[in-house]
Amino acid sequence: MSAVSYGERIRRVPSAGLPATARTFFWATVCAAIVAAAATSTVSYDNVRWPVFVAVLAGGSLAQLFATHTAGNQIFHTGVAFSVAAALVLPPELVVVVCVVQHVPEWLRQRYPWFIQGFNIANVVLSGLAAWVMRWSFERDGVYVTSSATTWGVIAAAAAAVTFVMVNHALLARMLRLARGHDVSASGLFTLDGLLQDGALAAVGVGIAFTLLHSWALAVVLTLPLVLIQRALALPTLREQALTDHKTGLLNSRGIDQPARAEFARARRLGRPLSVLLCDVDNLREINNSVGHLEGDAALAVVAAAFRAELRPYDLCARFGGDEFLVVLPETDEEQAVVVAQRIQAWLEQNPLPTSEGNLAVGISIGVGSLHEDEPEIGTMLARADAAMYAEKRAGGRSFLTVG
Numbered sequence: 001m002s003a004v005s006y007g008e009r010i011r012r013v014p015s016a017g018l019p020a021t022a023r024t025f026f027w028a029t030v031c032a033a034i035v036a037a038a039a040t041s042t043v044s045y046d047n048v049r050w051p052v053f054v055a056v057l058a059g060g061s062l063a064q065l066f067a068t069h070t071a072g073n074q075i076f077h078t079g080v081a082f083s084v085a086a087a088l089v090l091p092p093e094l095v096v097v098v099c100v101v102q103h104v105p106e107w108l109r110q111r112y113p114w115f116i117q118g119f120n121i122a123n124v125v126l127s128g129l130a131a132w133v134m135r136w137s138f139e140r141d142g143v144y145v146t147s148s149a150t151t152w153g154v155i156a157a158a159a160a161a162v163t164f165v166m167v168n169h170a171l172l173a174r175m176l177r178l179a180r181g182h183d184v185s186a187s188g189l190f191t192l193d194g195l196l197q198d199g200a201l202a203a204v205g206v207g208i209a210f211t212l213l214h215s216w217a218l219a220v221v222l223t224l225p226l227v228l229i230q231r232a233l234a235l236p237t238l239r240e241q242a243l244t245d246h247k248t249g250l251l252n253s254r255g256i257d258q259p260a261r262a263e264f265a266r267a268r269r270l271g272r273p274l275s276v277l278l279c280d281v282d283n284l285r286e287i288n289n290s291v292g293h294l295e296g297d298a299a300l301a302v303v304a305a306a307f308r309a310e311l312r313p314y315d316l317c318a319r320f321g322g323d324e325f326l327v328v329l330p331e332t333d334e335e336q337a338v339v340v341a342q343r344i345q346a347w348l349e350q351n352p353l354p355t356s357e358g359n360l361a362v363g364i365s366i367g368v369g370s371l372h373e374d375e376p377e378i379g380t381m382l383a384r385a386d387a388a389m390y391a392e393k394r395a396g397g398r399s400f401l402t403v404g
Contacts, residue, residue, distance in 0.1 A: 022178035026119055029171060033122035036129045040092035052212045053094050056086045059208075059223065060102035065109060078226045080168070080198055083124055084161050084205030087131035089212060095132050099124040123171045131164035149210045157209065161202035165195065181309060201229065245319040247297050248304035253326075256318035260328045263316065264378040267330065267371055274371040275337035276378075277327035278385040279303070279344075280393065282363040284323040299353055299362045306347040310340065325364075326382075334370035341366040365392040 060082030079102060086098040100121055107117050138156035147153070169189040176182040176189075188194045204225060211219035243255030251259075260276075267274035281303055288296035303325060307317045316328035329337050345364065352359035367389030369381040 025175060025178050026115055030118060030122045033125040036126060037096045040129055052089055055212060056082050057098050057101060060098055061105050064102050064106040078201055078229055080201045081205035081208060081226060083128050084131060084164050084202045085209040087128045087160055088135055088157050088209035092129055092132050095128045096125055099128045119175060123168060127164045127168040130167045131160040134160040134163040157206045161206050165198045165202050247300050248319050250304050251318035253318060253320050256316055256326060259316050261378060263328055263330050272331055273333040275329045275332045275334060276369045276381050276385050277341055278367045278389045279325040279364045280389055281323040282365060302353050302362045303364060306344050309347050310343045334368060337368045337370060341368060365389050367392060
């Protein structure tokens, strides 16, 4: 499983561009990739094994076509195995070629915004060249130790593979932080599972590199596990999609049901505060009728973006119905929940939805319900929040009301 790319879900929110700080990092990454590519272009092509180059390029391009997308702005694919293999068996110029060209079929199929694909390419180029430099540092008497499967050669290849994964994850984690506010823990890039997943793929890449140099038949056999990895990778994503609202990327009513009940049970058992917000998009039908259903979907995405900006990583958020959203706030009393609701409303006021007819302010009515002592079930909290939400709608949606 590979989390080596910035995801495509940002196309679903109106502000599809990059924030200023993310733009700066984007251009810095692209410039660094160009400079690194130019600085390493000093190797002779006399000993290049062109069939190996073609095999690595073809394998990487095919792997990129079968990418799996997640709700966390990441793209998972097995192409990292071939990028690592390129860094171990090719000169740096051809490593760059592989890292760039293998993305072309994927881009033609997915049509990502230019800055997403640009960052992904620059990231992989820098990661691949960093791995090549690590391989080069193990050179002995002008011979790359990775040209033979000796113990020292395997150690050198493993060091290069680790370098690729760490550089790749570091750059991606920083971009996700700057572009979409995902911290390191939310991205999962430096969790044990995240590192092991890409580490395993990088290890397959090491095996592919050695076998391409010594046994093409064995290289074919080694690529077969990538098919199994890809299929296994898709299963969690399919489960996630069944619990996720496709228009907003948030949980759906089914996805939030068990986690919400678990938080309710925990709060009751430990005597901790818990609050819920029921939110209803104001005048969504009028938005659909006046500027179109696509803009109505974009309005839902704006509301989802407000939640992502203002909620904590461990808060739960779901699109509960057509224009309704449910937020579960652990360790939050009623007064704190009202503050959260006000922050969400303020974010929406400051970030109107751009449409063909101008900016459109997207408003939501929010009702707050908090856990009472000896609360029998979570449904009573939701009922209070629902009553508060409709009281706010009747009041014009200008205040945050609670029903006790």
